[in-house]
Amino acid sequence: xxxxxxxxxxxxxxxxxxxxxxxxxxxxxxxKYRRIMFSALFGSFATLIYPFCTNxxxxxxxxxxxxxxxxxxxxxxxxxxxxxxxxxxxxLSYAIGGAILSNFGSQTSSGYIITDTNLIFVFxxxxxxxxxxxxxxxxxxxxxxxxxxIYEITLTNNNKSVIIKSFIDSGNSLYDNNDPVSLINFDxxxxxxxxxxxxxxxxxxxxxxxxxxxxxxxxSGKRKILVFTIDKLSFNQHxxxxxxxxxxxxxxxxxxxEYKAILNSSFCYN
Numbered sequence: 001x002x003x004x005x006x007x008x009x010x011x012x013x014x015x016x017x018x019x020x021x022x023x024x025x026x027x028x029x030x031x032k033y034r035r036i037m038f039s040a041l042f043g044s045f046a047t048l049i050y051p052f053c054t055n056x057x058x059x060x061x062x063x064x065x066x067x068x069x070x071x072x073x074x075x076x077x078x079x080x081x082x083x084x085x086x087x088x089x090x091x092l093s094y095a096i097g098g099a100i101l102s103n104f105g106s107q108t109s110s111g112y113i114i115t116d117t118n119l120i121f122v123f124x125x126x127x128x129x130x131x132x133x134x135x136x137x138x139x140x141x142x143x144x145x146x147x148x149x150i151y152e153i154t155l156t157n158n159n160k161s162v163i164i165k166s167f168i169d170s171g172n173s174l175y176d177n178n179d180p181v182s183l184i185n186f187d188x189x190x191x192x193x194x195x196x197x198x199x200x201x202x203x204x205x206x207x208x209x210x211x212x213x214x215x216x217x218x219x220s221g222k223r224k225i226l227v228f229t230i231d232k233l234s235f236n237q238h239x240x241x242x243x244x245x246x247x248x249x250x251x252x253x254x255x256x257x258e259y260k261a262i263l264n265s266s267f268c269y270n
């Protein structure tokens with residue numbers, strides 16, 4: 001009986017921890033692994049009460065109460081978040097539990113039992129599936145956040161306009177004399193100013209307004225970037241216009257992206 005209890009506690013702890021981790025990735029903003037561990041530990045010991053439940057209704061009521069308590073340990077910020085978490089946890093618990101018992105469990109007169117050999121496969125499968133799901137959730141969230149911050153803009157300089165897609169980057173806090181600086185790739189710079197690479201390298205910036213170089217911290221280290229002022233920047237979807245906007249030319253721009261400009265974080269609040 002001691003071995004059976006240890007199996008129950010360890011199995012449920014690992015499964016509950018994995019389920020709570022997936023829920024945290026999906027619904028919660030910040031993941032607190034210590035709280036997930038305490039919550040999974042509570043859920044593991046709560047399963048010891050299930051055999052004493054006399055009917056199906058009582059068992060499911062206990063599972064719902066346990067799920068609510070476990071998720072309260074994670075400190076949801078509101079009732080809506082708690083309700084979504086409970087529904088998701090119950091759904092994942094029944095789906096994962098059913099999949100494990102149907103594939104790795106053996107039916108006996110008193111229910112299902114998982115052998116020690118199959119238990120190893122259960123742990124490997126559960127942990128591997130959780131890892132893949134968490135990576136997939138993070139990737140999808142990144143795509144959603146990125147797409148929600150992409151806007152079509154029009155840059156106007158000396159009566160010449162260029163329409164491009166831009167990305168509002170909350171991490172871009174580049175300033176020049178207290179003025180926010182947004183970044184554009186070299187192709188956009190050429191279209192907007194009619195200056196070619198040779199003119200750029202030889203500093204032929206007579207047609208630009210207030211051209212000068214500043215030092216900027218980038219992923220690849222500190223670099224000198226050309227900063228100049230354009231007449232207007234317009235958001236095409238929202239009909240917002242900004243005048244006397246400073247742009248920086250990023251020579252190491254990732255041109256594989258669909259956007260050709262990285263706007264300053266100040267645009268997040270406008």
